[in-house]
Amino acid sequence: MLHLASQSPRRSELLTRLGVAFGHLDLNVPEQQGASEAAADYVRRVAREKAGAGLLKVIGSAEAVVLGADTEVILDGRVFGKPADAIDAAAMLRQLSGRTHEVLTAVSLVSAAREAQATSLTQVVVAALSDADIQHYIDSGEWRGKAGAYAIQGQFEAHVERISGSYSGVMGLPLHETAALLRQFGVLA
Numbered sequence: 001m002l003h004l005a006s007q008s009p010r011r012s013e014l015l016t017r018l019g020v021a022f023g024h025l026d027l028n029v030p031e032q033q034g035a036s037e038a039a040a041d042y043v044r045r046v047a048r049e050k051a052g053a054g055l056l057k058v059i060g061s062a063e064a065v066v067l068g069a070d071t072e073v074i075l076d077g078r079v080f081g082k083p084a085d086a087i088d089a090a091a092m093l094r095q096l097s098g099r100t101h102e103v104l105t106a107v108s109l110v111s112a113a114r115e116a117q118a119t120s121l122t123q124v125v126v127a128a129l130s131d132a133d134i135q136h137y138i139d140s141g142e143w144r145g146k147a148g149a150y151a152i153q154g155q156f157e158a159h160v161e162r163i164s165g166s167y168s169g170v171m172g173l174p175l176h177e178t179a180a181l182l183r184q185f186g187v188l189a
Helices: 009-017 039-057 086-096 131-140 155-159 167-171 175-184
Strands: 002-004 022-024 065-075 078-080 100-111 115-126 160-164
Touching (some): 002 009, 009 175, 039 065, 039 078, 039 100, 065 175, 078 086, 086 131, 100 167, 131 155
Antiparallel strands (some): 100 115
């Protein structure tokens, strides 16, 4: 059976689109980038750690397959994680304003016998944001718990000029790459 090592409603929604049955695993995996750890290495490591921690919870089931994922916003090589508060969120949005940034999502699939990983890199171009635009978005509360302080599938999409890559990857689970991994593990036909 497939288990999603995430409580993210977005990841659940996206995984449901693939038509596979899955359970949820509630985990608390630290998301702390090492001082000299490159952004891409960090994202891949966290996805792997989530999947591995999930597998430890279901290790008694020989058929268990666990999916872990991590999504981060990256600007100039710097990871923009989840903002601590509204002030932090506004600062992130000011830095993203009028610029192109990357969204990197890593997906790890593990079972007792094997492990595989895929990544999705998307370029996101954000329009120039006025102070009023930023304050309106902060007031919406949609930024809470979101890497880079925004959710592309919500109100913030009106400020995205274009993307080059995977829309579902920016949401948190790149469906093309995820489906390929699930096929490798025999979870998806």
